[in-house]
Amino acid sequence: MLKLLIIVAALLKFNSIVKANGGPRSCTGSRNEIYLNPGPNCERTCRNLDEECLKVYVMPPSGCYCRPGFARNEAGRCIPIRLCGRTK
Incomplete structure (x- = not known):
């Protein structure tokens, strides 16, 4: 019974951590995107x-x-960098 109580307590703690971090998210824009929490300081464009x-x-x-x-x-779509058309 004590083991079960410890397992339940651990699961509840894990659930609260996931909720605090925004939970698992997915991006619907394209498969070239990923949800980050926190994200980078600057987005690459x-x-x-x-x-x-x-x-x-x-x-x-x-x-x-x-x-x-x-x-x-x-x-607004994520494309391979090589397709950005840079002149440099």
Whole structure:
């Protein structure tokens, strides 16, 4: 009975941690996105590939961000970086 009580207490604690972190989320935009909590300080876009990120958050906003190797285009979709059309 004590083991069962310990297991139930552990599950309740785990459930509260998951809820505090926003819970597991998925992004519906495309499979090239991933939900991050917290997110990065700067989102990679085709327009800012060559810029340094100067933002620093105490707690970066959570949300859907492009997976590594992808950047958000002007239409708001995550595309492979090689398709961004950089001239450099």
